[in-house]
Amino acid sequence: MTTDARLTRLDDTRLRVNNPYGVEATMFASADVPVESAAVTELVDLLALQDTVRQVAAAEPDSFDLDPDIVRVAVTPDFHKAKGIPVGTVMATRGFVVPQAIGSDINCGMRLHTTTLTADAVAANVDALDTAFRHLFFEGGRDIPMTRNQRYALLTGGLDGLLNATPADLTTGLWGLVRELDVGRSLDRVERRGSLPASKVFGLSDFMGPADRPSRDGQIGSIGGGNHFVEIQKVEKVLDRTVAHAWGLKPGVVTVMVHTGSVGIGHLCGGHYRDVVRKIYPGALKHPANGVFVLPDGDRHRAHANLFWDALHNAANFAFANRMFLAVMALAGFRRVLGDDVGFDLVYDAPHNFIWKDEVDGEAVAVHRKGATPARGFEAMAGTPFAYTGEPVLVPGSMGASSFVMVGQGNAESMASASHGAGRILSRGDAMRGHDAEFEQFLRDFRVVTPVDLRRPDVRRRPDILAKKLEELKQEAPFAYKGVGPVVATLAAAGIARPVAELTPLMTVKG
Secondary structure, three states: OOOOOOEEEOOOOEEEEOOOOOOOEEEEOOOOOOOOHHHHHHHHHHOOHHHHHHHHHHHOHHHOOOOOEEEEEEEEEEEEOOOOOOEEEEEEEEOEEOHHHOOOOOOEEEEEEEEEEEHHHHHHOHHHHHHHHHHHHHOOOOOOOEOHHHHHHHHHHHHHHHHHHOOOOOOOOOHHHHHHHOHHHHHHHEHHHHOOOOOOOOOOHHHHOOOOOOEOOOOOOOOOOOOOEEEEEEEEEEOOHHHHHHOOOOOOEEEEEEEEOOHHHHHHHHHHHHHHHHHOOOOOOOOOOOOOOOEEOOHHHHHHHHHHHHHHHHHHHHHHHHHHHHHHHHHHHHHHHHOOOOOEEEEEEEEEEEEEEEEEOOEEEEEEEEOEEEOOOOHHHOOOOOOOOOOEEEEOOOOOOOEEEEEEOOOOOOOOEEEOOOOEOOOHHHHOOOOHHHHHHHHHHOEEEOOOOOOOHHHHOOHHHHHHHHHHHHOOOHHHEOOHHHHHHHHHHOOOEEEEEEEEEEEEEOO
């Protein structure tokens, strides 16, 4: 149970975050959820943005069309310290956006598919699948040729744009499977169809490739590092029969969960706007002590604001396609080992690191979700396959631990937002110190597919290579994360999301 004096418990699942800036801030955490004091400090420091925007408005009134304000803040149970803005922070702002609130991993998110496989089939072929996945994900097997026109259409129109720009006779590499799956048919199971409008492409000319022929790039179909993964799971328990049936989640069904974002494309956009917001900050004002700058929405910086939304959507559109191709690569691995009749249906795909133009209490705002996933109720999902259930909410545990599929309840106080995972309890540096026996046991019990084949005798004879890869894996080991159970229980008790199914991992692919 937390004893931080800056937090006042309101009930079993909610705490008020006391701050000197008058910002309404609610933390969702039961007594069983660890609350990191350093993360509370980081959050309170972030709320000094309220003073920052008022000072900017006084110095340069034409920077804002509307009186700038932090309208509301909510904190999800996987809340933990990051770099200036805690993971698990949901912040609604009026009159400005905060590019640093989502950083460089724009549209990091989750995608979930069901298959027609059984867990026994996966277990019986784990070595062959290990080899097939390593080739597809890390050894040049992804094979996703695209023309410059296709990439332009993707960046400016998302998945709709990409599919419309793809020639009907293109079946090279993974395109044959994309065609077979009829990916366009399932776009209503992707948040905003994975298709965000952008009027131009920002700074990505080299990535788009030559004009006269298809080419392959090093970004699309890449998992990235850190806590990103492609995980093979099975439905361990069904917790809401009606919703699980509607979503194809039956006991024993093998699923594929993809967790990644915009990798190098997002890094370009995020890095650019970190520089922009510093350059346009009024010269007469001292820089914010928390190091967090704002991008005003007003006449003075209109060109920067418009370009920001284009660049944001470029990166987000790429991330939607990246998750789609990673899922198709997993299916290609299954079919290579287990035959061509493996079925593959999309449950849902949604970001958990993005800025949405939305409404809170009837007011137009920018909702920043930093490591928090949308969890809208059935009314907000009208016109989608989830109009009678609510939005799917994907809450992964740590590597090797259970993940949960939940259904959003449209909780107003949380701004219809839920946890995007269990949340770290140890920093990456702390996770690498100690826990050696626990980590060794984890590696014996669980199959992790990495770019380095840890089974190969020659790799085992290279302690330098082996130590580097094991160090990276240890940073993401189960002991580095909170238990996912209390996080899920808090979401349910607070009326944010209801559990639908528990998924247990069979093997994980990590970059």
